[in-house]
Amino acid sequence: MMRLPKLLSMLVTLLACAFLLVPTLQSVLAGITANYFRGISSGLTLKWVIEVWTLYADSIFLSIWLAITCLAVTLILGVPAAYALARNPGRLSRVLEEFISLPLAIPGLALALALLQLYGSQQGFRAHWSFILVGHVLYTLPFMVRAVQAVLAAIDLKTLEEGAASLGAGPARRFVDIVVPNALPGILAGSLTVVTLSIGEFNLTWMLHTPLLKTLPVGLADSYASMRLEIASAYTLVFFVMIVPLLMAMQWASARAQRILS
Template sequence: MKNSLRFYLQLAFTLLVCAFLIVPVVLSVLAGVTENFFVGLSSGFTLRWVAQVWDTYQMTIWRSVAIALACLAVTLVVGVPLAYMLARHQGGNSRLARVFEELLMMPVAVPGLATALALIMAYGQYRAFRGSLLFILVGHVLFTLPFMVRPVLAVMQSSQLAVLEEAAASLGAGIRQRFFGVVIPNAASGILAGALMVVTLSIGEFNITWMLHTPLTMTLPVGLADAYASMRLEVGSAYTLIFLLMIVPLLVAMQWATQTTRTRVRL
């Protein structure tokens, strides 16, 4: 009896927390497809707010997608070899490797506004660079690179790469063949998890982007804030709906990839 009561109390608390988190999102989505939010659902459903958002802010969506894909490419090229280097040197308990790994996590610990301000102070005098999407890309790479390195490093540390590489070397494989034929396939689940995380974080990143953007380089999250600040509530909510349609599938895929990575690490 006591265990049954505890179960129902826990279930009620869980449902209450879920409702607290989900209800505002549902209301925001409904506002984006309602003729008049203040009248309510009785005013009728419409997609004209979504169409208005697309007409006004579609370039911010394409910019966010372009930056996210470019950020993914950079973090793959830089992060995977970096994780490989850390995995190889951590096997020897290298103090330098541990220090470097901690420094790599600094952009996550430092507030995004502080990172953006540091970039502006360092490179703000280069006007062409300051007003380009490349400037925002640099901020996104600094922020997302640890999220690529961490899952890849975790899988590499659990895959006994040293043994596999030694076996491949004994068969005559060069360093390039070992990296692309042994390391990359064995770290594929970590690379996938890191890639999904990088794209999701880049598309949704606001703090760094808000400081670094210009009116010509506005991205999706900044456009969302602008829509809520300067237009009708229904327009901002329709923008939120588009944002969720982009982010939610990525979050589901990221959860699946992360679970796969954890299973691989346990095995």
């Protein structure tokens, strides 16, 4: 009798997984089916995947490039910001923290509109990939700051730094030797979030993009709207192949960092 609740909960979990996974698998399968309307019996093919690659390779590279640069910028801005907030707790820090987090509460579309109103007339910038980067940084920065700050708040950073200072380490050495290594689990968790959010971001990017600058999700929407269903499905497959290994690698890295430090 003790086993019944366990069985039930297992069943519910499996059903929930199936509910989420079956459509995904179906979509992936559609991407390698010769003719979706005739089903699998029409045969399997990589034709659509190749077509996606020839049509949208630029989007794929642009997305990867944006994710990397976005990560670099959020690291450079976010880690010192989180450190400054953790070292100086007080009213001003709370206000600043809320301010940094503001883009979370504002819809991506509104954020994009604001950027367009302000910088839209500057042609060189408007049509450059860095214009999309600005949007991505605005949107992902709070995730980096929050993740790092949470880790820094859990350790006695002030005393650790005083310890390093008493041993002769100046402020820059302390940041590199003490702050960054001890914040590593937070930095990795933040990086994971930033990269996945940047690659998957649609809302804001759709508003900011130009026909020559399509990111992966914008290209996906484009292919859904204008191509055969098989191509759109193959696109989904490409998306998965890219993002799943990335997610797993970063999960592994952050689990490792957590193990080292605990």
